[in-house]
Amino acid sequence: MAIQFVEGGATAARGFTAWGMHCGIRRNTSKPDLAMICSAVPCSAAAVYTQNLVKGAPILVTKEHLKDGTARAVIVNSGNANTCNADGVEKAERMCRAAAKALGIREDDVIVASTGVIGVPLPIEPIENSVSQLASLLSKDGSLEAAKAIMTTDTVVKNLAVKCTLGGKTVRIGGIAKGSGMIHPNMGTMLCFVTTDAAVSAPVLDTALRAAVDKSFNMVSVDGDTSTNDTCAVMASGLAGNPELTKAEGEDYEIFAGALLELCTALARMLAKDGEGASRLLICTVTGAKDEENAKKAAKGVICSSLVKAAMFGADANWGRVLCAVGYCGAETDVGRVDVSFASKAGGLSVCENGAGIPFSEELAKKVLSEDEVTILVKLRDGDARATAFGCDLTYDYVKINGDYRT
Structure with a gap:
């Protein structure tokens, strides 16, 4: 089976649920501002981040959490980047703590991200007060809602998935992304969260992600400004049942890496086309x-x-x-x-x-x-x-x- 686009976004892969809601970061109550993705099982995980020397506090926390190559959930807010704030790391950690408690998982298995205005303290109470409700709303059909909740100046929702075959098993890779301005090669304010049910070791996942990002998101520029919060993270549940990919070589690896690149390239095109004020x-x-x-x-x-x-x-x-x-x-x-x-x-x-x-x-x-x-x-x-x-x-x-x- 060749690579095919399918419905479902970040919840197309087995084991993943998601949702998004308004918690109160944004003044406009019609705009959702808090999203969550969760896996039913522990996942191998990897991420790449902005190359800007100024990095959002959530990146510092996520890097620590992914040192062991595992994760189970993503919590992300829009409307505030939680960057250049003295209490930024503390609040990013509180986001993780709240999500972990609501989901019944380890705090260091949570990937955290924020996007929005820089240099304004993040109101953490609205997030902490809403996480339990958000966790209760998680759905196999919730990827679109999560994708809406991470948007800032975006005008188009970025929510896609692909499928391929590894070792005779159908594997799905899905993702949501946001980004419209402050986007430039070397990860541009861009967030992308990818999920897959492929069985892939964390080192191989990291290799495949970096290769895909290098030819997709790192080849996008909207305005020449490299953001402080760019993150592209991937979690692999292994629930597809394919023989685990433990080496970045061989036919199955090439198929997986190709499918991941196909997904990332499609999302990258959407980011570029939805550039702030863009007409083409x-x-x-x-x-x-x-x-x-x-x-x-x-x-x-x-x-x-x-x-x-x-x-x-x-x-x-x-x-x-x-x-x-x-x-x-x-x-x-x-x-x-x-x-x-x-x-x-x-x-x-x-x-x-x-x-x-x-x-x-x-x-x-x-x-x-x-x-x-x-x-x-x-x-x-x-x-x-x-x-x-x-x-x-x-x-x-x-x-x-x-x-x-x-x-």
């Missing part, structure tokens, strides 16, 4: 690079360029900005041999060959670049490596959203 998803695919590192540099360079993003907002085929970004991004290439083209469901057109402009129809270019998903194709002539990065256009609304985010 930008995809930059670089081919012909001397190696993967240079392909990634070039693809990220184009996606991160404010001038490219602004041109795409205006549906302006200003290919010189693309070439310019390739030139300053640090990729080793001969810019005099670079080709650039644009493509969307409205068609495609070449605009640059061998580092120089060629005649093209401005009318067709306008149509191609006016679609809600636009691909920028950059062809180098240095080798066979390729990479793809995901981003969005830069609109007036991005400034409006971030001009008064705190107040």
